[in-house]
Amino acid sequence: MARKQGSHADITGPKVRDAALRLFARHGFAAVSMRQIAAEVGVQAGALYLYTPDKQTLLFDLMRDHLEDLLASWQVPEGSAVDQLEAFCRHHIRYHLDRPELVFIAYMELRNLEPENFAVIEALRRQYEDRLEMILRAGQAARSFDLPDSKLAALAIIAMLTGVNTWYREGGRLARGDIEAIYWDMVRKAVAA
Structure with a gap:
């Protein structure tokens, strides 16, 4: 049985990606098998290959789509x-708080990408970092920011902002708007002239 009755490519394909995302985030890429993904979706393992050539492609597609969406949204x-x-x-905080599993995978599973896939993901990450660095350089030129190294500052800011995902829980003591305001205040003070 290759396809479950009522299964459709436009329904099952996204389910495969969603199941892979959940399982990779919960157990780690290396610990998840295609059989586990198939069981989560409710299809035979062989049916997965109608939607993806292999597990590596699933991981790469999740990371690439995440970064392309992030770049397009900013x-x-x-x-x-x-x-x-x-x-x-x-924007960075809002975008990432809505996608904790993708953020986790985008940072923790880089080591599992094959070299050619890693190069694509690194190039997309660099594009995003470069956008922030351009803002920082403009601020340096306007004497609004005092930074010894704009590239290092961009990386440090992104790391700090992305770190929210490691501790934030919906319904916690701080609302999202409060978190944005506090983090903005810390970044502003870190770059102030």
Whole structure:
């Protein structure tokens, strides 16, 4: 039986990706088998190959799509470098808090990518880092920011902002807006001239 009755490519394909995402985030890429993914979806293991050539491709597709969506969702707003940096910080937190499993996989499973896939993901990550670095350089030029190294500052800011996902729980003592405001204040003080 290759396909479950009522199964459709436009329904089952996303279910395969969602199941892989949940299982990779919960157990780690190396510990998850295609059989486990198939069982989670409710199809025979062989049916998965109608939707993906292999587990590596599933991991790569999840990471690539996450980064492409992140890049597409960020548009530099009009305004000063300070305004742009605030918008970047708030956007980064909002975007990532809504996708904790993808964030976990995007950082923790890089080691499991084959070299050619790793190169693609690294290039996408660099594009995102470069967007922040451009804001920081504009702030340096306007003397709004005092940074010894804009690249290092960009990496440090992204690491700090992404770290929210390691501890944040919906319904906790701080609302999302409060977290955005506190993190923005910390970033603003870290780059202040």
